[in-house]
Amino acid sequence: MFVSDCLKTNELGHLEIGGCDCTELAREYGTPLYVMDEGLIRGNCRAYKGAMDKYYGGNGMVLFASKAFCTMAMCRIAQQEGLGLDVVSGGELYTALKAGFPMDRVYFHGNNKTIEEIELAIDSDIKRIVVDNKEELLKINAVAAQKGKTADVSFRIKPGIDAHTHDFVRTGQIDSKFGVALENGEALEIVSMACGLSNIRVAGVHCHIGSQIFDLKPFELAAQVMLQFIALVKERLGLEIEELNLGGGFGIKYIPQHDPIEYESYIESVSKTVRDLCEDMKIKQPFMVMEPGRSIVGPAGITLYTVGAVKDIKDVRKYVSVDGGMCDNPRYALYQSEYDSVLANRADAPKAQKLTVAGKCCESGDILIKDIHMPEIKEGDLLAVLATGAYNYSMSSNYNRIPRPPVVLVKDGRYRLIVKREDFEDIIRNDIIPEDL
Structure with a gap:
């Protein structure tokens, strides 16, 4: 019935997540409200780690892509489940530090790292800095030299793979702001350059071909292209790359029509490609790394809203407005992302009408879901947007000076607050009125 296994309808006809009644959560914490199912998050972490251990025999690691959902509580869950972390900013790295996450399992990505971020990464002795470009490589070398350290690096490579997804989330083709290309020789050139730097140790290569992908073939092809590059580096530079990071991008079910790949199927398929190619090319099989984010936490979350105005424009469209919007979910405005929804207070009600769910922001594009079939809705109803x-x-x-919602973690009928709701004082906290105004 629902796009996620952590949801069900209880005996009162209410939506339930992680054994908790959504109407009770809304009464306790208000709306909008993010709710995350801890049990499903942990289950997804274990599914990935178990498959990596099974098909790579311990010669690999799963990193949680923290940009998908970065809080101290989530860092703690990833740590407890034996995962590493992929961070993409000083703020994400600082969150991991404050959560007590082991730095020898942290990889730092990003296409324009600042000197301050590079210093924080090197001071923290993180596992790997993933280098995006030549200028960044030189900065890392200079900072490491100043601190008397050697930075272990990997390189983000554009493998030229078209992942058949939205243009804004395709990152593996040559026309991308991320990484260095294979086609024009940039990739080999930057690795060669790194070999001549005294405070750099070349450890691995990385690629990420896009997001929300439902096909195995692009991942297999990416593995093939990257292993060919590893073989080329060995041949031309005499350097044996010890680590291959194939990124993430695995699709999830946002709407009933979506049919995502089973995590184990992906890992099994790619591991066979890696094993066969390494044997054919006579190279040592590298330590394998992957970076799922969306597929670990996406299905485990819902957002609860209270319905306000209902506006039926005859022969045009019916708008149902809620007390959140693009300020708590900008993905429709950015990508026209699709979602499924249910009335949390009448989860078993028949879907009798087509409507559009609109937010409260002062923007015509503030839409959460367009043209979805839902039950009859009235002011005060509790609406849940899934996944x-x-x-x-x-x-x-x-945006519009609207405070961000809180986040509640649920599991086995218990709920705990992991991010507090912002208030108006939080909004103006950093404002300053100069004395001469």
């Missing part, structure tokens, strides 16, 4: 565990909290903003 919002990834990127919604991470990408939320204070």
Whole structure:
């Protein structure tokens, strides 16, 4: 019935997540409200780690892509489940530090790292800095030299793979702001350059071909292209690359029509490609790394809203407005992302009408779901948007000076607050009125 296994309808006809009644959660914490199912998050972590251990025999590691959902509580869950972390900013790295996450399992990505971020990474003795470009490589070498350290690095490579997804989330083709290309020789050139730097140790190569992908073939092809590059580096430079990071991008079910790949199927398929190619090319099989984010937390989250105005424009469209919007979920505005929804207070009600769910922001494009079939809805109803565990909290903003919602973690009928709701004082906290105004 629902797009996620952590949801069900209880005996009162209410939506339930992680054994908790959504109407009770809304009464306790108000709306909008992000709710995350801890049991499903942990289950997804274990599924990935178990498959990596099974098909790579311990010669690999799963990193949680923290940009999908970065809080101290989530860092602690990833740590407890034996995962590493992929961070992409000083703020994400600082969150991991404050959560007590082991730095020898942290990889730092990003296409324009600042000197301050590089210093924080090197001071923290993280496992790997993933280098995006030549200028960044030189900065890392200079900072490491100043601190008397050697930085272990990997290189982000554009493998030229078209992942058949939205243009904004395709990252493996040559026309991308991320990484260095294979086609024009940039990739080999930057690795060669790194070999001549005294405070750099070349450890691995990385690629990420896109997001929300439902096909195995692009991942297999990416593995093939990257292993060919590893063989080329060995041949031309005499350097044996010890680590291959194939990134993430695995699709999830946002709407009933979506049919995502089983995590184990992906890992099994790619591991066979890696094993066969390494044997054919006579190279040592590298330590394998992957970076799922959305597929770990996306299905585990929902967002609860209270319905306000209902506006039926005859022969045009019916708008149902809620007390959140693009400030807590900008993904429709950015990508026209699709979602499923249910009335949390009448989860078993028949879907009798087509409507559009609109937010409260002062923007015509503030839409959460367009043209969805739902039950009859009235002011005061509790609406749940499903599969919002990834990127919604991470990408939320204070547009229109709207405070960000809280995050509640649920499991086995218990609920705990992991992010407090912002208030108006939080909104103005950093404002300053100069004395001469």
